[in-house]
Amino acid sequence: MPIRLPFLLLTIAGLLLGGCSTLLSGPDASPKPVRRLVFVTVTPTPTLALSEGSRAAPVSPIPTPVPAPYFAAANELGKVMVLQYHRIAYPEQRFQRSPANFRADLQRLYNEGYYPVNFIDLVDGLPNVPAGKRPVVITFDDSDISQFTVRDPGIIDGDSGVGILMNFHYEHPTDWPARATFFILGNDTNDYRSIFGQPKWVKAKLHFLVEQGMEIGSHTVNHTDLSTVTAERIHWELAVSKQVLESLVSGYTVRSLAAPYGGFPFKADFLQSGEWGDLTYRYDANAAAWGGPSPSPFDPAFDPYRVPRIEVSSLWLDYWLTYFQQNPDEYYISDGDPNRITAPTPPAIAAEQSD
Numbered sequence: 001m002p003i004r005l006p007f008l009l010l011t012i013a014g015l016l017l018g019g020c021s022t023l024l025s026g027p028d029a030s031p032k033p034v035r036r037l038v039f040v041t042v043t044p045t046p047t048l049a050l051s052e053g054s055r056a057a058p059v060s061p062i063p064t065p066v067p068a069p070y071f072a073a074a075n076e077l078g079k080v081m082v083l084q085y086h087r088i089a090y091p092e093q094r095f096q097r098s099p100a101n102f103r104a105d106l107q108r109l110y111n112e113g114y115y116p117v118n119f120i121d122l123v124d125g126l127p128n129v130p131a132g133k134r135p136v137v138i139t140f141d142d143s144d145i146s147q148f149t150v151r152d153p154g155i156i157d158g159d160s161g162v163g164i165l166m167n168f169h170y171e172h173p174t175d176w177p178a179r180a181t182f183f184i185l186g187n188d189t190n191d192y193r194s195i196f197g198q199p200k201w202v203k204a205k206l207h208f209l210v211e212q213g214m215e216i217g218s219h220t221v222n223h224t225d226l227s228t229v230t231a232e233r234i235h236w237e238l239a240v241s242k243q244v245l246e247s248l249v250s251g252y253t254v255r256s257l258a259a260p261y262g263g264f265p266f267k268a269d270f271l272q273s274g275e276w277g278d279l280t281y282r283y284d285a286n287a288a289a290w291g292g293p294s295p296s297p298f299d300p301a302f303d304p305y306r307v308p309r310i311e312v313s314s315l316w317l318d319y320w321l322t323y324f325q326q327n328p329d330e331y332y333i334s335d336g337d338p339n340r341i342t343a344p345t346p347p348a349i350a351a352e353q354s355d
Ligand SMILES: [Zn+2]
Pocket: 141, 142, 219, 223, 260, 261
């Protein structure tokens, strides 16, 4: 009688970095020397409130989540979707998701057992995903104003990307944390217009994201295709954008980036670390611009500097969500224990056990 081990439990001494990913670094952020950059003085961080957006009236009842039977089996070698959004506005078109569709995306992800994490959490080995949940990463490129709009006197527009995310989080406080990653265009002109389009709110917005537990990453200074420029320019783009963001949110360490257009430098090492003038930089991960679902961080095929993403449109999001409904054993399902990697038994080992 063949005996099949249902699961192979791989125990490792500790995850790559262990514990929670460090969103707020320690207070070691002594001011770094800045060359060529002049930073404007911004008024102290105001507190932002949140409008309810177009969902405010009337509120339709939230569909009851459907528990699916496949939640029972953990598979921490399965795929993970990293979703790529750009603008959140009407009408729906390429690089622009409508607010209504973005809300519907969150609702469907929630109903199907997904759980949001930051991009860097994936690279850190998904330490905080509850048992039975399927991690998903929501990313935004280009720091467009529609991703984070603030109305005077400090109300977040409920139809902007952050407004929708926060309202969805408040509706599901325990099982939909406020997690998303914003790949932001740095700025060397000191007007900060490239960072969500409202210079007077730039500090308040970035602080708000970090305080809520979301992630800020770099998208270079000038949206430069790093595959077409010199080493010096690459180093400038990566060093200055990181420096600008970290100077706006003191104590925060930018760890990830998304190279525009998915353009890889002629030397891949340039994404990891380098220096420009007095500035040095280091990134732990890079999000690609395409490529479908990502391998698990525990899959040998996982490369933190080439993490594939799915550009969100109705067509492609529906395609992949349907695919993983029909092939649930291919998706990452957490065992809830950050010190253990649980995965189904590989066929070769199952065969050995049956002897
Ligand atoms: Zn971009």
